[in-house]
Amino acid sequence: MSRLTDLLAQARKTDPQLAADLEAEFRQLTQRSQFGLVFERHQPEAVELPGRPVRRGDTVRVLPPRGSLTIGDTRHWVVTDIERTQDGKQAHLTEADVDPEVREPATSTAALEDLVVVARFEDPIYPGLVETGRVENGGPDKPFHTVINAENFHALEMLTYTHRHKVDCIYIDPPYNTGAKDWKYNNDYVEEDDDYRHSKWLSFMERRLQVARELLNPQDSVLIVTIDEKEYLRLGMLLEQTFPEARIQMVSTLINPKGSSRSGQFGRSDEYIFFVALGGASPSPQPLTSEWQGSRATTTDKLRWVSMIRSGTGVSRRDRPSMFYPVLINAHDGAITTIGDPLPLDSDRASYSAPQGTVAVWPLRDDGTEGRWQVGAETARLLLMEGFLRSGRLKGDRTAISYLKSGEQKKVLEGAFGEVSKDERGVISVQGQSTVTASRIPTTQWALAAHSASEHGTRLLSGFLPGRRFPFPKSLYAVEDSLRFYVKEKPGAVVLDFFSGSGTTAHAVMRLNKQDGGRRQCISVTNNEVSADEQVGLRMQGLRPGDAEWEQWGICDYVTKPRITAAITGRTPAGDPIKGEYKFTDEFPMADGFEENAAFFTLTYEAPRQVRRNRAFARIAPMLWLKAGSRGRIISSLPERGWDVAQAYGVLEDIDHAPEFLAALEADPQVGMAFIVTDSEVAFQSVARQLPQHTTAVRLYESYLHNFQINRRA
Structure with a gap:
């Protein structure tokens, strides 16, 4: 409500x-x-944090008894005191969110083990990270992909400290709001008959998109969002409102050629992709096959000659008089002999006399009116000399004049067609067929076999994780293709997916890296939610979220982390080589894996007082590593000397040892960031002024605390 x-x-x-x-x-x-997207902005969300110790002052919810299938008490309480009893620890509670002028807040007591901490989105958070594992197959110098187990709103807020305006591409596949228990709002599944279903979804999405906006590089980045017909209209308007300066396009893509039957309706076979381009971002032309429905892409197995007459309406001699000149054709064999000079605009072409034995061919349109050529006379002479200009059969004073554009000329010169010669007219002739595919930007209708979600999503995933299910994973190649248009020219791109699910986006980024040797990083954010069906059986066993036996079945631990690990190592969780081969752009055995690194983390919630006193360094440390580029080792603790330097960054805790710290930074030009722990602005500036030019100074913990204090949102 x-x-x-x-x-x-x-x-x-x-x-x-x-x-x-x-x-x-x-x-x-x-x-x-009312004009525009109008919806009721629901009270900020709250997320339960099982496993987080309960402290005095925390907001909590009382859990139903173990074994119960009921939701239980949904009210929020504030812990006013904790006392030890013979049966364990007990908390004294006061009802939260009650206006004392309306009624007196209720009070209660509950066993500490029956409480779960609730984080509300209007409250500032102070995040940390705990590493839960890693896989290293890319060598010490290659950056890590990261997987973060967290509520994605809080993970996004955490990333405002490490990646504000540094993300090149965000790809998300959010819940489609089908009513099939595919997402929760305030810890409750949103049902299909919920009167507030659409506004809850919009509130949910708006909060996350507003933070995501802070992460994208405003000068050159893209947000890619997939959706189906249930919310695409509302999503489109929300994107327009959240990113008013962006250029937004919607693509329709075929994901299920057979169609998904729906009673009394057309079967659904496609879905939609919104591309939100910021700054100078635009799709780069790519080698596209004829599978791209509606695109102008074709495989160029032979030279592509194009007409030299300029086509289109409103194109005439008067527009460019310098491009109205005669092409002189040998009257006997039809070969081009030379290129005449442009005819002045005030001269009639009938007054022109062609040299003996030649015919003058002019750029005349089909209706006989005077048009113009596509290139000037000097360029035409160069084309003729190189063999890149040719004529067709001469009929009176008319013949087809065609030429090779610069792209085709380049293919010839680089040997894409194999052996090259010239015919009796001096025109280029090729013996082989080109393996080069034309680069194009496709239209907004995509129909590719590679994008089938059942074949290259569900079935592919089952090969990596035999026996493990995940609902509706995206086609690996569909995600790969979507990303390629925007990060192909960015080998060091940072890609974020905060609805990462099974980890398809990270998998696609690794594919792109293999194709061109890139060092792109993917940050994947997902929670460890257990599916609604599985929850019933687990609750009947007396289990709750936070129990190890429960958490092992969550999305992050059961699907995301194992899938990314399997993709890198080429082996299933059981240790067997993955069967099959990757297809399309880059074909090789899946068992080969990737030369990539990945690290896995769980988000924690820290007390600002502990952070300020330098008592939470071990959990803040992974954030410093992320901020410095996710490369090399994490400085998780400091030696007695009070400083340390890793591959990408350094940390100085004891200002008295600044000279040794500065010397270590000077000796390693790859260290790009230095974190200086001090309460003194004067001391910080003193060290910062002495840093080498390749190193940026960051003050701890002032920068961290300030970032999350200003991130407070209602």
Whole structure:
């Protein structure tokens, strides 16, 4: 329910008539026509943090008894005190979010083990990270992909410290809001018959997109969002409102050629992809096969000669008089002999006399009116000399004149067609067929076999994780193709997916790296939610979120991390070589794996006082490593000397040892960042001024605390 609905419910208990009058006014306001995307912004979300120790002052929820299948008490409570009893620890609670002027807050007590901490989105958080594993197959110098187990809103806020304006591409596949228990709002599944279903989804998405906006590079980046027909209209308007300066396009892509049958409706076979381009971002032309439906892409197995007459409406001699000149053709054999000079605009072409034995061919359109050539006379002479200009059969004073554009000329000169010679007219002739594919930007209709979600999503994933299920994974090659248009020319791109699910985006980034030797990094964010069906069986066993036996079945631990590990190592979780080969752009055995590194983390929630006192360094340390580029080792603790330098960054805790620290930085030009722990601005500036030119100074913990204090959102 929305915040207003909650307040009305409270008002009915004290003044029913006032509540009824307010509700009537509210309904009248909501019935007015308004321009743009109008939706009820629901009270900020809250997320449960199983496993997080309960402290005095925490907001909590009381869990139902173990073995129960009911939701239990959904109210939020504040822990006012914790005491030790004979049966363990007990917490004293006061009901949260109650206006004392409306009614007195309820009080209660509960066993500490029956409480779960709740993080509410209006409160600032102070995040940390705990590493839960890694796989290294790319060598010490290659950056790491990262997987973060977290509520994605809080993970996004964490990334505002490490990656603000540094992300080149965000690819997300958010919940489609089908009503099939595919997502939660405030810890409850959103049902299909929920009157607030669409506005809850919009509230959910808007908060995340607003933070994501802070991460994207405003000068050159792209947000890619996939969606189906249930929310694509609302999503489109939300993107327009959130990114008003962006260029937004929507692509329709075929993901299920057979179609998914729906009672009384057309079968669904496609979905939609929004491309939100910021700054100078634009899709780069790619080698595309004829599979790209509606595109102009064709495989160039032979030379592509194009007409030299300029086509199109409104193209005439008067537009470019310098491009109206005669091409002189040998009247006997039809070969081009020479290129004449441009005819002045005030001269009639009938006054021109062709040399003896030649015919003058002019750029005349089909209706006989005077047009113009595509290139000037000097360029045409060069083309003729190189053999890149040719004529067709001469009929009177008309013949087809065609030439090779620069791209085709380059293929010839680079030997793409094998042996090259010239015919009796001096025109280029090739013996072989080109293996080069034309580079194009496709249209907004995509119909490729590679994008079949069942074949290259579900079936492919089952090969990496035999026996493990994940609903509706994307085709690996569909994600790869979408990314390629924007990060092909960025070998060091940072790609983020904060609805990463099975980890397809990270897998696709690794594929791109293998194709061109890139060092792109993917940050994957997913929670460890257990599917609704599996939760029933686990609860009947007396298990709860936070129990090890429960968490092992969560998305992150059961699917995401094992899939990325399997992709890198080429082996299933059981240790067997993965069967089959990758297809399309780059074909090789899946068992070969990738020369990549990946590290896995779980988000933690820190107390700012502990951070300021330097008592949370071990959990802040991975964030420093992320901020410095996710390369090399993590400085998880400092030696007695009070400083350390890794491959990408250094940390100085003891200012007295600054000279040795500075010398170590000077000796390694790859160290790009230095974190200096001090409460003194003067001391920080003193060290910062002495840093080598290749190193940027960051003050701890001032920069960290300030970042998350200003991230407070209502």
